[in-house]
Amino acid sequence: MKRPLKHLHKRTTDKHDFFDALFDDLVVFILSKLSSTASSPSQFINILSTCKRLNRLGLHRLVLSKAGPKVFSIKAKNWSEHVHRFFKLCVNAGNLNACYTLGMIRFYCLKNRASGLSLMAKAAMKSHAQALYSLAVIQFNGSGGTKRDKDLRAGVALCARASLLGHIDALRELGHCLQDGYGVKQNVSEGRRLLVKANALELAFVIRAVTSASPSRSLSTSSVLTWRAVDYTVCPLLSDYGYNVAVPVVQPVNWFMREWFETGPGRVEMVAGLRLCAHIGCGRPETRAHEFRRCSVCGKVNYCSRGCQALDWKLRHKMECSPEEVVGEDNNGGAGGGGVDLGNDDVV
Structure with missing residues (x-):
């Protein structure tokens, strides 16, 4: 313990600076x-x-x-070596949010795949739910490598661990995997149960958000939620069963990546043919051509995961996809976009 003043008890003036007197x-x-x-x-x-x-x-x-995570909520245009150095200081101090955020930026934006994976793994080993889920998406897609580098079983295991920590997207992804037999033995009933649980957690999130914002206001059947410059009028109920999904909290690094590849240094790669995940709250880019799967109905949008596809379907794509196919697909379970065709990696 260190005293900042050499003569704390020696009165030299009538007024003392109490801040300087603090240890x-x-x-x-x-x-x-x-x-x-x-x-x-x-x-x-x-x-x-x-x-x-x-x-x-x-x-x-x-x-x-x-x-906290909001300390690392920077814009892509403000990225610099000084910011990078601050992130590294936080990583060296053992900050898991810094490990995850810098890991994502290095892996996707700076193309330092090995270092990015190492940082995300460091956070994942300390039970950082976002890092676990991001590593699962990388395993499902074989991101940073070739198609042969996919490890579906590892992706399912990482999703399972993240879901135990309450990560809603991981829980939904695990539900779709079980329902479709993707990377795990098919169990339709268990998959549907996990999807219901994910939607129940979403509903609880919305109720907390509405009541905390306005305690005297009762929860209405619809509310306007905003994704930055994009507005959606959604009903905060179940997303996979004919209702619209509530907008979850978006991680700062997801906004960073979207800005980086849409208006920042990474836009050159997008012009070259790589694509961003169509879900507005994701921001993940392809690391190789045709890495993400596309909608089986319109073929115009691409998704890094089933979780992003399910969310975007209820938030936006349901109104933009082919009208002739929407009615038939809703009757088949409401997964959106024609479901998932496991026989073709380019179709969801």
């Missing part, structure tokens, strides 16, 4: 709480730029290890 350990503790609850990167950076002491203690290992 370093106490300031670090306060900063770690602030970093874990910061609502944006700028909020945390403003604290560091307040004075030299806060700048020094704000980069303490404990403070960086507690930084």
Whole structure:
């Protein structure tokens, strides 16, 4: 424990600076709480730029290890070597959010596949649900390698572990895998049960969001939810059984990747023929040509996973796909886009 003042009890003026009188350990503790609850990167950076002491203690290992996911919510246009260095400091401090975010950026955006996988694996081994699910998607697609590098069983195992941690997308993905016999022995009833559970968790999420935003307001049958510049009027009920799905919380790194490949340095790859996942909240790009599967009805949209396909179908694609096929597909279980054809990797 360190005192910042050499003569704490010596009265030199009529007024004391009580901040300077605080022990370093106490300031670090306060900063770690602030970093874990910061609502944006700028909020945390403003604290560091307040004075030299806060700048020094704000980069303490404990403070960086507690930084929340929103501290890493940066825009693609703001990416720089200084930002990269800050991420590495947080990774070295053991911050799992930094490991996951930097891992995704290195793997997909900077094309440093080995380092990106290593960072995501580091977070996954500490039970980071998002990292587990992202690794599952990589295994399902063989991302960063060839078609032969797919490992469906590993993808299912990673989804199962993420679903136990309450990850809704992983739970939905696992349900579709069991229902279709994809990477695991087919069990339709268990797959449907997991899909129902995923939708129940979604409904609970919406109820909490609505009641916390307006406690005196009762939950209506429909509400307007926003994906940045895209608005969807959706009903916060079950998504796979004829109802519209609620908009979940999107991870900052997903927005980063979409911006990187749509308007940032990665747009050159998109022009060259690679595609982004059509689900607006995903942002994952192909790492090789024809890596993602396409809609079997219109052939105009592509998805990295069954979870993204199911969500996008209820949010948007149901209204854009071929009208002649929509009625028949809804009667077959509402998975959207004609279901999944496991015999052809390019069709969902």
